[in-house]
Amino acid sequence: MFTVTICSISPLVLPWLIYIMIPVLEAQEVKVTGYLGDDVTLPCQAITRPEDIIVHIQWELEQPDGKKISIMYSYGQFEVLVVESFLKERVEIEEQSLIIRDVEMRDAGTYICRISAFPSGSFEGTTNLQVKAGVANVMVTSNTTDMLEYSTVRLSCSSSRSFLSFLWLNGSSEITESDRVQLTDGGSTLTIVSVTRYDQGPFRCQVSNPVSNGTSGPVNLSINYGPDNINLTISPSQEHYEEGSNITLTCSADSTPDAQYTWFLNGDLLSDTGPELRLMNIQESKSWNYSCQAFNSRTQRSINSQPAAISVLKRLSDGLTIIPGAMLILPRMIAAGVFVTMLVTTYSIIIRIRRKALVRHRVCTGEKNPQNKFLFFLFLNSTILSHISCFQFP
Structure with a gap:
């Protein structure tokens, strides 16, 4: 006949019993480099079986001078005890690994971990930590x-x-x-x-x-400069504009911050501001000189553009427009009470008529020829009054 006695064993005592009763498995040695001010993880991985129960983990530090410092004990799911040392506020355990926060130079040394697992036995490993002053916070x-x-x-x-x-x-x-x-x-x-x-x-x-x-x-860096290289452009770009045309003037300059723009007409300041000036349905027949000024509020510098001339011409009849140029008077062109004055430029021909007349003009070949020669026909009520064979102008 057998007598069975059941006794209670404290969870703090059980790991030590396992460590004494079960042989220690082969040690594992790991080398780790930590950098000053960073975090480092020291592994301690036991080769256990799926059915093993880890009941105890212990970490201690052996300093270069041989002094040993206990760091912490973990009793499975029961308790984690961190021992008083210079590492106390900077260590924690994650599974079997030891994590050291904000590594210091004195943390260097050999860390020893001991794991007790049931039923496999006990495991002991060492991790050598080398601390280097790596570059940080640049x-x-x-x-x-x-x-x-x-x-x-x-x-x-x-x-x-x-x-x-x-x-x-x-x-x-x-x-x-x-x-x-x-x-x-x-x-x-x-x-x-x-x-x-x-x-x-x-x-x-x-x-x-x-x-x-x-x-x-x-x-x-924010470099404030300018204004430089001011440029004034006109759109559409042409030598003369008829009454009723729409014209856009654009002013630009190299500047940081962006320049502020003002406009001038024949030297007088206009109320218009901004990089664009729009002239809508222009009517007055005359020549205008527009210019712009760019100003940088940060550099307190300004620059003025060259004036741009806009010539506005009045339309007399379909296809005929007055264009300024040299005047040629043909006294022979007097017929049926009609007196004709021709205004001629190198590229354009204007005919001004006194009294009622139907006037048309053509060019020798339909365009200006290489010798700058032109052919004129004068009509009155669809009847040719006279013509000039390819007149040449300088």
């Missing part, structure tokens, strides 16, 4: 980002690490010293003298040390 600051062209700008690069070297980039191009570019303070300070509109960036600073490297975010 930042570029500027004494100003909004400036006038031809002023001076100073950019400074910083990082929370030491033993650094610096490389400056404008876009993807490396910046080197020149007459306008100075690199000082070990390369951490970039000074550009007499900045131009082409020095807007983006600027970046690349920092490196023997361990790692890092690059800052982009910094763009």
